[in-house]
Amino acid sequence: MSIPLRLSALALALAVLFLAGVGVGSSFIPPERVIAALFGAGERTDGIIVWNLRLPRVLLAILAGVALALAGALLQRATRNPLASPSVLGVVDGAAVGVLVFLFAFSDSANLLQVSVLWQPAFAAAGAGVFALAVAGLVWRDRGDPMRLILYGVALAALANAAVVLMLIVGPVYRSSQALIWLAGSVHQAEWRDVAIVSAAVAPALPLLALMARPLDQMRLDPLSAFATGLRVELTRAAALLLSVYLAAAAVSVAGGIGFVGLIAPHAARLLLGTAAGAQMLGAALLGGAIVSGADLLVRAAFQPLEVPTGAVTALIGAPYFLFLLTRVGRTHA
Template identity: 75%
Template structure:
């Protein structure tokens, strides 16, 4: 079997999952009618339901999952730490805090924004960048020790989460309710503009990801060896880190704090497709999209008509895996 065949199977599985997700709802739509509506055929009612009500949710789940998975893959490559991910290093919580500041500062009593929504991802990016910089500076004092990097990240993530909780307690009820969407990591209120924000970030990142594939493979060497091969190590690391923060911020700004996708998806991609960046990055993106899309499909099927956040499922999957990695690294370092 060629190397392209497993990737094609993964794409096919993701498409099948998306069709199933579009068909699920208060009025189920069979797969053949979903496909007809997507192609502009079939009944007018099906087309309205599919394109206006269900497809934005599916698109946002897939795009957010892909962005978080790529962010995690870049972080793990940059830090050479298998435990690194946006949620564990405080980037997700920092982005969520930025969104909360934006909502509290610029929404009125009717939960209507008084400024263009395009500013929301910028505030998310600012919060994510602030916490990423703090973790990087703190870890730099300990020469990038992997375990200390994780400890600093977890501590700063807890600090950001505490700030968010405090804002919800002291703030008006209407704004607290609005903020819960981002804290839960849910996609059920998705609109096309939300999916477009993350899709635009992914498209903007694509050329850089292609150019970084080779240098990211060189980063698997230690710093001195990578530099000896002619790689501008610090420039590559800085570019990958900025790209990782931007992707995580874009996802969190509209989909909320969906945790552990950036940890699990890159590991699964390396297990299935190897460690070459040219294969790992697209595989991680597809697996991350499938994780969030599958989690949202699961909670919709299990708890309908109650809207349960997809982030609850990804946390149930990712948290035990994180503990497994943490204990294994602890034994290796003992």
């Protein structure tokens, strides 16, 4: 099967998950009624359920998956390390620290924010950026050793988790429950405001990714060979890392700590579509959206009426896969 056909199949699978996600819930809505409601036709009750309750949740899941998958693909290209991902390198955990600082610092005892929630992505980006820069600085000191990259990322992620636990213990009790839901990674409280935040973050990144497709292909070479082709290696790597942190922070700032999507989706895209940057990025985006929306659909169908965090499913799948990759890379560098 050609690459365009494979991409079309992935897009079709995501469309099916989208319709299923909007239709599944406490009251099932068949696909034809979902489509009618989306176009403003059909029953008024269907329109209320679709537009007010389910559509923001499904769209947020897809957008968060797209952003996390693209962030992971950029990290893997920039570091030339198949184990790199936002959740492994402490980016997600750093964003968690930033969000918790925001929640605890600007909330009152009535559980209301004293500043606009639009500041939350900025705090998430700041936390993610601090930890990403810390990992980058430590790896640069060791000349980019791929295994040390993972070790430093795991160590700093543990430091971020310790800070999170400390804030949960000493912080306001009335904020702890909301913080725990966010940390687990969930989209069940999605609103149109959240969809707008992630959309506004992802949209300007897409043309930048298109412009970076050729340089990212050149990054597959070793640094000297890439430099010989005319690539400004360090500038390209820095741009890819910054864009990766930006996308990851935008996703987790509203969807929470959904882990391992940035690890699984780029690998699956590479297996299905090859190593060309353009095809891999597009495939990773489609797969990332499918993974998160599919995980959310699974927890809704399997645990209804309980609201199980979507991140629990992605971690259940991603953690064993990460261990598998870690053992393979460890043997390669032994």
